[in-house]
Amino acid sequence: MTMPIEPLDVKQLWTLVATVRERAPLVHNITNFVVMNNTANVLLALGASPAMVHSLDEVEDFVAMSQALVVNIGTLDSQQIAASKLAAMRAGTAGIPWILDPVGAGATPYRLAAARALTRLGPSVIRGNGSEILTLAQHAGQGRGVDSTQGSETALGAARLLAIDTGSVVAVTGAVDYVTDGARVVAIENGHPLMTRVTGLGCSATAVIGALLAVTPDAFTATTAALAVFGVAGELAAAQARGPGSLQVALLDVLYELTHSDFAQRLKLEKS
DSSP: EEEEEHHHHHHHHHHHHHHHHHHOOEEEEEOOTTTTHHHHHHHHTTOOOEEEOOOOOHHHHHHHHHHEEEOOOOTOOOOHHHHHHHHHHHHHHHTEEEEEETTTTTTTTHHHHHHHHHHOOOOOOEEHHHHHHHTTTTTTEEEEETSSSSSTTTTTHHHHHHHHOOOOEEEESSSEEEEEEEOOEEEEEEOOOOGGSSSTTHHHHHHHHHHHHHTOOOOOHHHHHHHHHHHHHHHHHHHSSSHHHHHHHHHHHHHHHOOOOHHHHHEEEHHH
């Protein structure tokens, strides 16, 4: 059975957002070419400092001076996978938290193998849609490119198993976002359907998780706070937008201007 989150927890979540704004942590992104500009702007609006560094020659050095690493396999190629593996291994030895976004994990055997290899390198967090999480957990989910043919609730059991198997916090996002460490589960019911009409907002949510990972060792709380603030911002942005184009602009403005009061009033979060 779920129960409403206590006010103290809302304050705790918002404190992480405020800490990002105060510290402007450096977030190293190895991400896909489709979303790179949007991702950087979302991180800047939130208050973080984004870097898009992909070269094999410098990813190890760069991740070592960053506060978090984001790995996104959307526009996958062999050099990017090699760079991602090097960066993830260096993050592990340096104690840098990192998050994996296994975009389209079930679309091709090559993509699935890459996602599974990265999963074995010990990400702090794995965020995916229902199909991606089902696929990584070796269930019968069917991926379709970067889209999900499985709802987030359908993949919740798989997310819990994946969290137990990997030791990572797992976030499965959709109409309702779920965060689990295998034992605890939080459901976040914020967001807006218009967000699905803008490419890469799931990737942006992954980057926001990366920014909050940069300011706390608690991956479960960081992931919950990130998806909560991104969902609330999406709702507020959709209320101002005329369509997908204006939603993108409004989302950046809302992330930049969002207050604790707006966050607390809008948040729809349950835990079990």
